[in-house]
Amino acid sequence: MSLAQSILGLLSYEPMTGYDMKRFMDNSLNFFWTAQASQIYRELSALEKKGLIAHQLETAEGRMDRKVYHITEKGREEFARWLHDFPETLTPSTRDEFSTKIFFGSQLPLEEIRFQISRYIREKEAELKAIDYVDYVIGKYSQRIHRPEEVFFWNLLSKRNRILAKSLITWGQECLTEIDQQIEANHRDP
Amino acid sequence: MSLAQSILGLLSYEPMTGYDMKRFMDNSLNFFWTAQASQIYRELSALEKKGLIAHQLETAEGRMDRKVYHITEKGREEFARWLHDFPETLTPSTRDEFSTKIFFGSQLPLEEIRFQISRYIREKEAELKAIDYVDYVIGKYSQRIHRPEEVFFWNLLSKRNRILAKSLITWGQECLTEIDQQIEANHRDP
DNA sequence: GAATTCATGTAACTTGTTACATGATTTA
DNA sequence: TAAATCATGTAACAAGTTACATGAATTC
Numbered sequence: 001m002s003l004a005q006s007i008l009g010l011l012s013y014e015p016m017t018g019y020d021m022k023r024f025m026d027n028s029l030n031f032f033w034t035a036q037a038s039q040i041y042r043e044l045s046a047l048e049k050k051g052l053i054a055h056q057l058e059t060a061e062g063r064m065d066r067k068v069y070h071i072t073e074k075g076r077e078e079f080a081r082w083l084h085d086f087p088e089t090l091t092p093s094t095r096d097e098f099s100t101k102i103f104f105g106s107q108l109p110l111e112e113i114r115f116q117i118s119r120y121i122r123e124k125e126a127e128l129k130a131i132d133y134v135d136y137v138i139g140k141y142s143q144r145i146h147r148p149e150e151v152f153f154w155n156l157l158s159k160r161n162r163i164l165a166k167s168l169i170t171w172g173q174e175c176l177t178e179i180d181q182q183i184e185a186n187h188r189d190p
Numbered sequence: 191m192s193l194a195q196s197i198l199g200l201l202s203y204e205p206m207t208g209y210d211m212k213r214f215m216d217n218s219l220n221f222f223w224t225a226q227a228s229q230i231y232r233e234l235s236a237l238e239k240k241g242l243i244a245h246q247l248e249t250a251e252g253r254m255d256r257k258v259y260h261i262t263e264k265g266r267e268e269f270a271r272w273l274h275d276f277p278e279t280l281t282p283s284t285r286d287e288f289s290t291k292i293f294f295g296s297q298l299p300l301e302e303i304r305f306q307i308s309r310y311i312r313e314k315e316a317e318l319k320a321i322d323y324v325d326y327v328i329g330k331y332s333q334r335i336h337r338p339e340e341v342f343f344w345n346l347l348s349k350r351n352r353i354l355a356k357s358l359i360t361w362g363q364e365c366l367t368e369i370d371q372q373i374e375a376n377h378r379d380p
Numbered sequence: 381g382a383a384t385t386c387a388t389g390t391a392a393c394t395t396g397t398t399a400c401a402t403g404a405t406t407t408a
Numbered sequence: 409t410a411a412a413t414c415a416t417g418t419a420a421c422a423a424g425t426t427a428c429a430t431g432a433a434t435t436c
Contacts, residue, residue, distance in 0.1 A: 002287055002290065002423095003424090005290070006290055009294045012294070017386095017387075018388075018389090019386065019388080032286035032289035032290060032293070033284065033285060033286065034284065034285070035424085036424070036425065036426085037387090037388085038389075038390085038424095038425080038427095039423080039424060039425080041387095041388070041390090042390090042423095045389090063386085063432080063433075064386065064387050064388075064431075064432060065387080065388085066386090066388090067387090067388080080297070083291055083294055083297055083298060084298065084302070086288070086291060086306050087287055087288070089313070090288040090309060090310045090313050091288075091313060091317070092284070092285055092286045092287060093224035094222050094223065094224065094282070095222075095223060095224070095396095096223065096282045097192055098276070098280040098281075099223075099347060099350070100192065100196055100199070100222060100223055101276060102343055102346060102347060103199070103218075103222070103343060103344065104199045104202070104273055104343075105339075105342075105346075106337065106339035106340045106343055107270070107273060108274065112274070116280070119276075119280060120280045123280050123281060124281075127281070147296065149295075149296035150296045152295075152296070152368075152372065153293060153294075153295035153296055154293065156292060156365050156368065157292060157293055159361060159364065159365075160289070160358070163357045163358075163360065163361050164354065166357075167353045167357040168350070168353075170353065171349060171353050174349065175346050178342075178346065182342065193395080193396090207414095207415075207416090208415080208416075209414065209415050209416080224396095225396085226396070226397065226398085227415090227417090228396095228397080228398085228418080229395080229396060231417055231418095232395095232417085233395095235417095253404080253405075253414080254403075254415050255415080256414090256415070256416090257415090257416080285423095285424095
C-alpha cells in the first residue's frame with residue numbers, strides 16, 4: 001500500500017492524468033518506485049472511490065479525452081498522515097534475481113558469470129548517464145517550475161542513486177578481477 | 191516467479207525443511223531475497239504438486255514431525271534452466287518507501303527528515319555488523335561443510351552488500367551536512 | 381504507409397503480506 | 409513459569425504482472 005501514496009504525492013504538486021503519472025514515475029520516482037500503467041489506472045479508480053482524488057474530463061478538438069485528476073482535501077490529509085509515519089525498518093525487502101543467480105553461481109560456468117557481470121556494469125554505466133540527464137533536466141527547467149525545497153530533496157536522492165550506481169560498478173570490476181584470477185587458476189590446476 | 195527457484199536452489203545443496211529454508215534465507219539470501227514462512231510453505235506445496243520436489247516425513251521421539259524436502263531430477267532440470275536464463279534487465283524494480291518519503295520531503299519539517307536519515311545511517315551500520323557476522327560464520331564453519339566454489343560467490347555478494355551499506359552511510363552523512371546547512375540558512379533568513 | 385506517442389482501461393493471474401492457529405520442547 | 413525456538417500450516421486480503429483491447433494523432 002504505497003503506490004496509492006505516490007499518486008497522492010504527485011497530485012499534491014499539480015493535477016495530472018494517469019498517463020502523466022506514468023511518465024513522471026518513469027523518469028524520476030522510477031529509481032525507487034515502479035508501476036505498470038494498468039496498476040496506476042486501477043489505483044486511480046480506487047482512490048476516487050474513497051474520495052481522496054477526483055477528476056475533470058478534458059475534451060479538446062482533435063485529441064482524446066483526458067481525465068485530469070486532482071487531490072481532494074481528504075486526500076491531502078491522508079497523504080500527510082502517511083508521509084509523517086516512517087516505517088520502523090527503513091530498508092525495503094529486496095527481490096533481486098541477478099544476485100540470486102550469482103548466489104548459486106557455482107552451478108554456472110565462470111565465463112557465463114563473467115559475461116553477465118560485465119553486462120551488469122554496462123547497465124549501471126547507462127544508469128549513471130540517465131541520472132546525469134535527469135539532473136540536467138532538473139537543473140535547466142525544473143528550477144523555474146518547481147520550488148527550490150523540492151529540488152533540494154530530489155538532488156539528495158539523485159546523489160543516492162549516483163553513489164549506488166558507482167559503487168556497483170566498482171564492485172562489478174572487482175568481481176571481474178577475482179573471476180579472472182579464478183579462471184587462470186583453473187587453467188594451471190585443472 | 192523466483193521464490194520457487196530460490197527454494198529449488200537451496201534444495202540443490204541438501205534436503206531440508208521449510209523451517210530450515212526460512213532460517214537460511216533470513217541470514218544469507220535475505221539480503222537479496224525475502225520470504226515469509228507462510229509463503230514458503232505455500233510454495234513447497236505447489237512445487238511438490240508439479241513434481242519438482244518431494245518430501246519424506248521424519249518422525250523422532252520427543253520432537254515434532256518434520257517434512258524433509260528434497261529436489262527431484264525434474265526439479266534440478268527446471269532449476270538449471272532458470273539459472274542459465276538471465277533477465278534482460280539486471281536491475282530489479284524497487285519499492286522503497288523511505289526514499290519515496292524523502293522525495294516528498296519538502297512537505298515535512300527538516301528536523302524530522304534529519305532524524306529519519308540518522309536512523310537510516312544507524313540501520314546501515316547495523317547491517318554492516320550483520321554482514322561481518324555472516325562472513326565470520328562462513329569463514330569459520332562453512333569452509334568445511336560447503337564447497338569453496340560456493341563460498342567464492344557468497345563472498346562476492348558479501349562484498350556487494352558491504353559496499354552498498356558503506357555507500358549509503360556516506361550518503362546519509364552528506365545529507366545530514368546539507369540539511370544542517372539548510373536549517374542554519376533558514377535561521378538566518380526566515 | 382508504418383511505427384510511435386498519447387490515452388484509457390479490463391480480466392486473469394501470480395505474488396506477497398497479515399493474522400491466526402496449534403502444539404511440543406528447550407532455555408532463562 | 410514465562411518466553412523463545414522448533415515446526416507446520418490456512419484464510420483472507422493486498423499488490424503487482426501480463427496480456428489484451430481500442431483508437432486517434434503524429435512523426436519517420
